[in-house]
Amino acid sequence: MINDLHLRDRKHLWHPYTEITAFEGAQFPIIERADGVYLYEVGGRKLLDGISSWWCVNLGHNHPRLVGAIWEQAAKLQHSILGGMSHPSAIRLAEQLAEIAPGELTHVYYAGDGSSATEAALKIAIQYWKNLDVAGRTRFISLEDGYHGDTLGAVGVGYVEQFHKDFTELLPPATRAPSPHCADCPCGKVAGECEVDCFTGMEELIRKYHRVTAAIIVEPLCQGAAGIRIYPEEYLRRLRRLCDEFDLLLIADEIAVGFGRTGKMFACERAGLVPDMMTIGKGLTGGYLPMSAVMLTDKIYNTFRRDGERIRTFYHGHTFCGNPITSELASAAISVYQDEDIINNSQPRSKQLEAALRRLAEPLQNSTVLTLGMIGVIELSPADGGSARATRIAAKALEAGLFIRPLGPAVYLWPPLTITESELDDMLAILKDAFIATA
Ligand SMILES: Cc1ncc(COP(=O)(O)O)c(C=O)c1O
Numbered sequence: 001m002i003n004d005l006h007l008r009d010r011k012h013l014w015h016p017y018t019e020i021t022a023f024e025g026a027q028f029p030i031i032e033r034a035d036g037v038y039l040y041e042v043g044g045r046k047l048l049d050g051i052s053s054w055w056c057v058n059l060g061h062n063h064p065r066l067v068g069a070i071w072e073q074a075a076k077l078q079h080s081i082l083g084g085m086s087h088p089s090a091i092r093l094a095e096q097l098a099e100i101a102p103g104e105l106t107h108v109y110y111a112g113d114g115s116s117a118t119e120a121a122l123k124i125a126i127q128y129w130k131n132l133d134v135a136g137r138t139r140f141i142s143l144e145d146g147y148h149g150d151t152l153g154a155v156g157v158g159y160v161e162q163f164h165k166d167f168t169e170l171l172p173p174a175t176r177a178p179s180p181h182c183a184d185c186p187c188g189k190v191a192g193e194c195e196v197d198c199f200t201g202m203e204e205l206i207r208k209y210h211r212v213t214a215a216i217i218v219e220p221l222c223q224g225a226a227g228i229r230i231y232p233e234e235y236l237r238r239l240r241r242l243c244d245e246f247d248l249l250l251i252a253d254e255i256a257v258g259f260g261r262t263g264k265m266f267a268c269e270r271a272g273l274v275p276d277m278m279t280i281g282k283g284l285t286g287g288y289l290p291m292s293a294v295m296l297t298d299k300i301y302n303t304f305r306r307d308g309e310r311i312r313t314f315y316h317g318h319t320f321c322g323n324p325i326t327s328e329l330a331s332a333a334i335s336v337y338q339d340e341d342i343i344n345n346s347q348p349r350s351k352q353l354e355a356a357l358r359r360l361a362e363p364l365q366n367s368t369v370l371t372l373g374m375i376g377v378i379e380l381s382p383a384d385g386g387s388a389r390a391t392r393i394a395a396k397a398l399e400a401g402l403f404i405r406p407l408g409p410a411v412y413l414w415p416p417l418t419i420t421e422s423e424l425d426d427m428l429a430i431l432k433d434a435f436i437a438t439a
Helices: 002-012 020-024 064-074 088-100 114-131 152-157 161-170 199-212 233-245 267-271 298-304 324-339 347-361 386-400 421-437
Strands: 031-035 038-041 046-049 107-111 139-143 175-177 213-218 249-253 277-280 292-296 368-372 375-379 410-413
Touching (some): 064 324, 088 324, 107 114, 114 152, 114 249, 139 199, 152 161, 199 213, 347 368, 347 375
Parallel strands (some): 139 175, 249 277
Antiparallel strands (some): 031 038, 038 046, 277 292, 375 410
């Protein structure tokens, strides 16, 4: 049964972010169902989901309220165009989002997945300045090794060399500040013991390019795909201050870290600031179906109103944006985050995660441990085996029943926020054994 599925998979299915040759030779897991923090392979073996199924299943798998919301809405209204019409599910969700978003991010523009939310946010920023008749604001400043999705506009602001090098000819010229990479500090400082000197690079770019810059886009507090680079809140606060000083729009890409991952509903709240636009996705639906959105202020939204004879419509939209099933699902997910007090209840788990990773890293030499809410990473130094060891650790963990996906030398856990103490203990015990077995 399993072999047959493997053969059929290899014949027709092309997997994202997966090297074909190595994959063809592998006995990769084939998951047929999931529940809570467990993935169940065809054949019955269960695996702990250490990465919330690509950073999105924050509320655990098979949550009855989320599954119920999909069923109920599917039987009522599956699709209704949002261009020029509306429906109650999209309206209710927009109200809920406006209520939970920080500050005055009261308008919601629905998109399909994270990448399409990035595209929408970038285009809104460009058109915003045109709406105001401010010429030349057509560039973006972002962070080196940032990641905002795989569509071309998103790659233009979020280039990761390993992923995107073949497409450089197609990308708009971008201005990138040095990555605040605490495990390999560009300023030679030690994580947690610095004055955020790395912000100087960003500051220089802002001072130089603010007149041609439409917006700055960053992943707040954690550059995920770069290798779970958790960076100081102060970096973001300084960025907000400079954006205010130079009248720049700040776009916070909360697609990965939004919805409780950092210990607050949104990472920007942790840093105590409000961006001008915020992109959300992944955990918005509890990770069950694709949906994303851009949240923005009145100040931006109102520039898109008709001005006498001048039409300033945002000519941008996706067939499935704000569709009733995903809207209803996201609405239910937000209620679950609130009713089950998911974020507060995860606080003891994040302490447990941090303490265990620190213990685990004690015998290591120069590796760095960083945690942020329910994200915990050990970035292995070359002396501790680097990327090659990280790959072996993942393989050992998988044999023992834990699914993780290191990013280069970064071995990390990003478990569902609903994980219990004993489930997290099990995850950490398997990870520890995998470290020991690969030492
Ligand atoms: C910070 C960030 N932005 C955008 C995206 C793109 O989202 P999607 O994969 O849904 O297109 C991701 C995906 O991992 C992400 O981590």
